[in-house]
Structures are given as structure tokens and as C-alpha cells.
Amino acid sequence: MINKKSFISYFSLLIVILLIIVPIFILYSNIPISQAFYPWSALFTTLGKLTALIGLSAFAFSLLLASRFVWLDKLFYGLPKVLNIHRYLGTISFTLIILHPIFLAFRLLPLSSQAPLSIFLYWTEISFVFGYLSIIIFMFLIVMTFFWRLRYERLKSLHSLLAVPLMLGGMHAILIDSDIKRMEALAWYYMILISTSVLLYLARLFLIEYGIKTKSFLVESVTNPSKNTVKIILKPLKKTIACQPGQFVFVSFPDIKKGEEHPFSVAHILPDGRLAIIAKILGDYTARLSTLTAGSLAKLDGPYGNFGDRANKNSHQVWIAGGIGITPFIAMAKSYVSCPTEASQVNIFYVVSSEDDLAEADELRKMEASCPNFKLTTYVSKQEGRFDIAKLSSFVRDFRTCDFFICGPAGMVEYFVTALRKENISKNHINIEAFKLL
Amino acid sequence: MNKIVIIFVFIFWTALCFFYANSLFKDDDAITKNLNNTNQLENTNDSGTITKSTLALELSNHNNQNDCWLLISNKIYNVTEYIYSHPGGANEITKYCGQDATRAFATMDKTRPKDHSNTAYSLLEKYYIGEATSISASVNTNSNNPTNSNKNSVNNNQNTTSPEPTTPIPVTYTLTTALVAQHNSSADCWATVGSNVYNVTSYISSHPGGSSNITKYCGADIAAAFTAQGHSANASNILASYKIGTIGSTVSPDTLNSTPPPSTNNNIGRGDDDEEEDDD
Numbered sequence: 228m229i230n231k232k233s234f235i236s237y238f239s240l241l242i243v244i245l246l247i248i249v250p251i252f253i254l255y256s257n258i259p260i261s262q263a264f265y266p267w268s269a270l271f272t273t274l275g276k277l278t279a280l281i282g283l284s285a286f287a288f289s290l291l292l293a294s295r296f297v298w299l300d301k302l303f304y305g306l307p308k309v310l311n312i313h314r315y316l317g318t319i320s321f322t323l324i325i326l327h328p329i330f331l332a333f334r335l336l337p338l339s340s341q342a343p344l345s346i347f348l349y350w351t352e353i354s355f356v357f358g359y360l361s362i363i364i365f366m367f368l369i370v371m372t373f374f375w376r377l378r379y380e381r382l383k384s385l386h387s388l389l390a391v392p393l394m395l396g397g398m399h400a401i402l403i404d405s406d407i408k409r410m411e412a413l414a415w416y417y418m419i420l421i422s423t424s425v426l427l428y429l430a431r432l433f434l435i436e437y438g439i440k441t442k443s444f445l446v447e448s449v450t451n452p453s454k455n456t457v458k459i460i461l462k463p464l465k466k467t468i469a470c471q472p473g474q475f476v477f478v479s480f481p482d483i484k485k486g487e488e489h490p491f492s493v494a495h496i497l498p499d500g501r502l503a504i505i506a507k508i509l510g511d512y513t514a515r516l517s518t519l520t521a522g523s524l525a526k527l528d529g530p531y532g533n534f535g536d537r538a539n540k541n542s543h544q545v546w547i548a549g550g551i552g553i554t555p556f557i558a559m560a561k562s563y564v565s566c567p568t569e570a571s572q573v574n575i576f577y578v579v580s581s582e583d584d585l586a587e588a589d590e591l592r593k594m595e596a597s598c599p600n601f602k603l604t605t606y607v608s609k610q611e612g613r614f615d616i617a618k619l620s621s622f623v624r625d626f627r628t629c630d631f632f633i634c635g636p637a638g639m640v641e642y643f644v645t646a647l648r649k650e651n652i653s654k655n656h657i658n659i660e661a662f663k664l665l
Numbered sequence: 666m667n668k669i670v671i672i673f674v675f676i677f678w679t680a681l682c683f684f685y686a687n688s689l690f691k692d693d694d695a696i697t698k699n700l701n702n703t704n705q706l707e708n709t710n711d712s713g714t715i716t717k718s719t720l721a722l723e724l725s726n727h728n729n730q731n732d733c734w735l736l737i738s739n740k741i742y743n744v745t746e747y748i749y750s751h752p753g754g755a756n757e758i759t760k761y762c763g764q765d766a767t768r769a770f771a772t773m774d775k776t777r778p779k780d781h782s783n784t785a786y787s788l789l790e791k792y793y794i795g796e797a798t799s800i801s802a803s804v805n806t807n808s809n810n811p812t813n814s815n816k817n818s819v820n821n822n823q824n825t826t827s828p829e830p831t832t833p834i835p836v837t838y839t840l841t842t843a844l845v846a847q848h849n850s851s852a853d854c855w856a857t858v859g860s861n862v863y864n865v866t867s868y869i870s871s872h873p874g875g876s877s878n879i880t881k882y883c884g885a886d887i888a889a890a891f892t893a894q895g896h897s898a899n900a901s902n903i904l905a906s907y908k909i910g911t912i913g914s915t916v917s918p919d920t921l922n923s924t925p926p927p928s929t930n931n932n933i934g935r936g937d938d939d940e941e942e943d944d945d
Binding site (some may be wrong): 254257258259263269272304315318321322325326329332334335336337339340341342343344345346349352365368369373374403404405406408409410441 | 667669670671673676677680681684685687688689690714746747749750752753754756757773776782783787788856873899900929
């Protein structure tokens, strides 16, 4: 079943895809397509052109989607979806841009044995140099972000440098002798597209840097609900953020490090616009969260996501939380004004590796005690073994009548999605929120 | 997606290594093969040919996108096949079909003139048909009265590089090593590969390896140097198109003045269909 919101997201995706391939139509409105694929040199020239045109427009849209504006979240039904499209477009543009010079070199293969290499060696032509630099930096940054184990924040700032190869690629496309230079429509298309995406991207960096896009909160209290977790209650300085249960915000604490922001699901939406987040003490940064004191400043950007949107429907709900993935479920559970009915009963599985990670189970137990149709099952995998689909089925009688909500580490989320799909559960009944690079 | 990324990074560097390795590759076989082809060419030439009409006269007939010849620096090119591969767009070529495109090619037709790259120049050579003054239809020399061979008049002809069609004077002429040695300047450059004689004057400026690497061999034998340099099959084809005859053979001054039409050489190949119809 497609609801209105996901219809809008499919429509937006369609528009993006059409805009990406528009250059092909502009190109072949001026050139007869019949001449494009024969002979050898024409075929490879065509491939070289197409990879460049589509690679560049997909690259620009990929950056545009990374600009993380709230309206993108609305258009594509959730920031995680936006970032998924961003990843796909990024990969597509990377492969196409890599292939572009290879095709153009192959075009020259019948000419002489030296000719193909020669197109990689025009260091005296500025338009070529832009192209070389673009591809080298693109490759370097992508390989770095995918394969170099870096700290989250370093990784993110390195990844944000990808705007540089896009600009260099744009310069290359506009300066070099090509259809873009000759066809005004193409030149305008790329100039507008690339400058828009770069400007939006820079605007976002600028807005966050100067706190225009963020809202200021003060730390009210810092507590440890369990040994390995830290809970922070934030009080709005002026205006709060209107959060729905299941949504997340980007938070930065200038006292820890200015400008370094991390995504957190909102665990409690409290009266007076106060919000609470819970973090697992994992690395360097989260360890320092415990050192925050009441009155410290916090900058919040959001809200994003739609994890809780489909909850509270009239169906049997299975919520699976991995570790700190419990946070959106706490907010979702607390949003029940009255207890869930028999038909819309909630089964929540809270899976942690050790007791030290078990945060706020009491809050959920309180709800379990007062509501007969709300069941909490805590599961410590160190003692009871891995929580898998077989274990799940011992608690849930019929998967087919259930809506699944899964939040946790990427590996666990992927495991359950695959396992449930094997049980013939449709995608529409599986809602996920994974911890990934956002 | 990590896998895709690593695969394409791998493809990129593999391709680059391939292009590099390919550029080092010396295909001796190809050279031998093409030199053999030039020997076949010699047989055709031995029958003797003279100019009936020049390529320059024919030029204006090939003036559309389906049949497009260009005159660039006194040479004729059939670029029909290339039109839609042109990075600068098809229109930039088609508007010059059947015309002199020398200035347009050297300036890219821009208010701020910009020359084409070396790759573009060598790409152009692929479509070479012949000199503007070279023949497009042939008759047997023997049917004409051979006149006195006069070295000076031949040399004068050599220096004439007018793009206008010229009416040739039918003469015949015997090639000797002594004669080749006289054509030893960049303005008038002959060379031999074994017994084959080439007039490469008009190619000097187009040589990808630089003009000086040709001019130092003007009037001499280039077999060793040409092979040692590891020229491509295509280079051999280009060289073959400049052949004027063999030592001891009799040729007309017009063939000396210019390269023979590539229609006699199968390997030049591209786009000389018109020529083949005219030559029997």
C-alpha cells in the first residue's frame, strides 16, 4: 500500500532521475542518434560523452542530496532515504566518471599505440588538468572514506571535501572542447546544476557553522541509566524542536568540540519542549559526554526521519531494538496516550550484549505493568546466545500479521531484514533505522 | 557498494597500465606487413600514372555531411566518418565540407584562435586522401610522349604548393639514390626505406615525434631509424601514402610533387571509396 508521503518520495526520485538524464535528450536533439554507435571511434566517443554527462549530473545531485535540508527530508520521506539515494547516485557517478577517460582513450586505440595514453598526459592544457585533478581527488576521497578506518568526524569532513572534485569536474566540462561548450542548453544546465548544488552544500556548512540552522539548548542534567550509557536532558534556550516519536536530531556540544555533530534519536519528548537523548559510551566522543555539566550549551539540528510514522497502526507490532537502538522505541512507547489494544499489541525485544548496556528498561517495564498488550522481552546475548529469527519466532506466533520496527547496529538490522524477507514479509511491513554514517 | 568502488578503481588503473604498456609496444610485424604492402603499391605505380584532374578540383563535390572532404594545408581529407565523433560538434565540420578548412582547423574557428591538439592532428591524418594537387583519375603514362627529364623543373615543382588545382605537365622521370640525396632539406625532403622512395615534405610538420626527427634523415635511408623508433602500423600506413616510387622506376613529376593517391594503398582505407571507383 502506498500512502501519500511515500508517493511524494517516489515522485521526487523520479524527478531527480529525469533531471539527471536530461543532458542525453539535449545532446541527441542536436545530433542524429543513428551516427552515434558506428564505427569504433564514434561508439567510444559516444560512450565517453554519456559517461561524462550522466556521471557529472549524478555527482551534482548526489551532493545536492547531501546538503541535509529539512525540505529534502520531507520530499524523500526521511533523511535516511535521502542519504541512501545519495549513496547510490554517488556510486553511479563515481563508476561513470572513472569510465569516461577510459572510453575516450579506447577511441584512439586504432590510431596508434601511443595515442590512448596521450589523453592522460595533457598537463599543459588547463581544461585537461581540471579533469585529471577532479578524477584523482574523487578517487582519493572515495577510497579514503570507504576503506580507511577513521574517526567519525574526520571521515565526515574528508567526505565533505567531495564538493571539490565536483567543482573541478564542472570546470573541466565547461572549458574543454565538447558538446557542452557548443550547446548552450547543456552549458546552462551544468552551470546551474553544479552551482546550485555547491551553493546549497556550502550554505549548509555555513548555516551550521554559524548556528543559523541550529537551535540552542542547555544541558539540564547528565545521568547514567546504566554503566555503559549516558542520558542527557536538554532544555530549549528559546524555541524547541517539534519532534515526532522515532525522529532523530543532530547534536553538537561546543564544550566538547565546536562544530562536531552527531545524530541521536530523541528518547524522550518531555513537557516544556525539553528533549532527552541517550548515548552509548563507545568511543572518544561519547565518553566525553559524561563530562558535560548542567548549563552547557548544545546545538540541535532537526528533526529528521520518519521511523515512528507507521507505528500505532491497528496491527500487531514487533519492535526489535539492538543496544542503544532502544531510544526511538522509548519515545514511541511513551507516545501511547492509552494502552495498546488487543489488535494493536506491541511486542518489544530489547537485545543487548551485556547487562551494562541495558538502559531505561525500567521505563518500559512500568508501561508493561500497566498495559496488558504491551510486552517487553529483554535479551542479553552474552548469556543467552545470539538473538536470531528462530528465537524471535518462539515469541511471535505469526509473522504475517505483524509490522516490524527494527533499530540497531547496521549488521543486525540487515540480518533481520534479510531473514524476514525470506519469511515472505513484504517490505512495507518492515521499518528500519540503522546506525550508519549520516 | 564498497566492492563496486574498488572494482572500478582497479579497472581505471588497469586500463591506464594497459595504455602505458601499449604505448611501449613495438609491433614489428605490422611494420614488415605494411612495408610489404608498399611493394605491391610499387607494381601499380610501375605502370605509370599522370594527373587528369586534381583532388582539389574534386573537393567541391564532396560538400555534405554524408560525403565530406576538407582541404587543410594543401591536403585533402575525407572526414565523413568522423563528423559525429568530433568533440567540438558535427556542425563545426559540416559547414566546411568541400572547402578549405585550414584556418578553421588551426584556430578552431574562434575569435581567440586555439590550435587543435597533437592528437587531433594525428587523428586527422587517418582520414588523409592525398595532396590537393594529386591525381584522382589516372591514365597510362606510356600513352603520353615522355619529355626530357629535367631535375630543375622537378625541383621547381617541388616548391610549388599552391592549393589551386594545377594542370600537370606530363613528364617521366627515373628515381636514383643520387636524386633522393638532393632532396635533403625540410622544404624538400625525400627519404628511402630500402628501394622505396618517399616524399615526406608535407608530413614533416604533422610528425607526432617532432619535425626534427624527420628532417635529419632528409635525403637518406630511414629504414633503421623508422623501425628502431617502434612506429605503429598506422605510421607505416601514413609513410606508405607518401611513396613516390622505387629506385630505378620511372614516375611523373606530379607524383614526385605530391604523394600518390591512397586509393592505391588498401591500408589508408578510410573514406576513399570515390577514389577506388576512379582507379582501375
